[in-house]
Amino acid sequence: MNEMANKKRLNVHLYVTPLCNLACKHCYYNAKSREIFSGRLLTILEMKEIVTILSDSYAAAFDVEGGEFFLRPDIDELFEVVPSHYWNNITITTNGTVNVGIDPKHLRCLDEFRISVEGHTDELQHDIRGINLSPVLETCLHLHSNRVPVTLRITLHKKNYKYLPEMIEKFIALGFTKFSMYEFQPVGQGYSYRNEYSLNQLEIEKIFNLLLSFTNYEKIELLKLSLSRKRIPIVTTYRSKFVRIGYNVADLSGISSLTINYNGEIGICPWNVGDDVIGLFYKDDFKTDISKYVERGLFNHFCDYCSAIRIIYQQPKGN
Numbered sequence: 001m002n003e004m005a006n007k008k009r010l011n012v013h014l015y016v017t018p019l020c021n022l023a024c025k026h027c028y029y030n031a032k033s034r035e036i037f038s039g040r041l042l043t044i045l046e047m048k049e050i051v052t053i054l055s056d057s058y059a060a061a062f063d064v065e066g067g068e069f070f071l072r073p074d075i076d077e078l079f080e081v082v083p084s085h086y087w088n089n090i091t092i093t094t095n096g097t098v099n100v101g102i103d104p105k106h107l108r109c110l111d112e113f114r115i116s117v118e119g120h121t122d123e124l125q126h127d128i129r130g131i132n133l134s135p136v137l138e139t140c141l142h143l144h145s146n147r148v149p150v151t152l153r154i155t156l157h158k159k160n161y162k163y164l165p166e167m168i169e170k171f172i173a174l175g176f177t178k179f180s181m182y183e184f185q186p187v188g189q190g191y192s193y194r195n196e197y198s199l200n201q202l203e204i205e206k207i208f209n210l211l212l213s214f215t216n217y218e219k220i221e222l223l224k225l226s227l228s229r230k231r232i233p234i235v236t237t238y239r240s241k242f243v244r245i246g247y248n249v250a251d252l253s254g255i256s257s258l259t260i261n262y263n264g265e266i267g268i269c270p271w272n273v274g275d276d277v278i279g280l281f282y283k284d285d286f287k288t289d290i291s292k293y294v295e296r297g298l299f300n301h302f303c304d305y306c307s308a309i310r311i312i313y314q315q316p317k318g319n
């Protein structure tokens, strides 16, 4: 039995800054503009402790983001202080508009390096993010040319879901082969736009049918669609159809969730950051604090927003 298999699985979200240069309509995190911020910010060495302590004790999978990850002026130091073998359980998400001043050799070690796009046209990108797609695609293409395997992170919603096949085809034509999709969640700022963007059950089925009839899977390395618990029954209905074309269906419900905010607040749900704080990060106490919280079952988490089921298409290695 390998060491990871004996460790408790923990999904960890680490927010490195509250700041963002964009003002996306749907932002669940309620990121702040550059001007409004003062107060405690976890240091790079504190973040290193968080990553190493949790990885050493748990089967920890990290999502590290913000705000905008690359707005931390010192973020390059994180790649210097965290040893490379920790990075393969870390996913970083960026909006692709801020200089990625990190050596590609570090980015290649990550589990995933995600860049967020809202669709394949300027119009779709602008609708949610207030910017055109082209500068973001330039970042993606630049990284791609430096052999960084970029995953496109797409939020599916009422206005973009029907373009899914052409969206994927366009990105494939540009050389991208990895896609991680989530359903829009009506939370944070997104709550005000719930009528504009929320998908209903029928639209989720339409997405499933678009994926089932998609014909270019041989060009896709990875395609994931992560859904919240209310979609479990409909995924179950479609499971055998997805399995027949090569998908796996992963049950994620009940995986422990730990969220650490930029200011050291320790909470549970990554979608409700700041609303369920149970402690504060102190380097010397962190390991024992977390094991106490785990023992008490505080990270056992079910909510309406977290991914509870995922369908995954993964090209067999070597293809």
Ligand SMILES: C[S@@+](CC[C@H](N)C(=O)[O-])C[C@H]1O[C@@H](n2cnc3c(N)ncnc32)[C@H](O)[C@@H]1O
Binding pocket: 020, 026, 027, 028, 029, 065, 066, 067, 068, 069, 093, 094, 095, 115, 116, 117, 153, 154, 155, 182, 183, 184, 185, 186, 187, 190
């Ligand atoms: C909070 S952002 C932070 C990272 C980075 N600044 C960016 O824009 O990608 C992380 C991801 O969450 C997605 N997101 C934000 N609000 C969402 C919502 N209400 N429902 C689903 N996804 C959302 C964004 O599109 C982005 O892909």
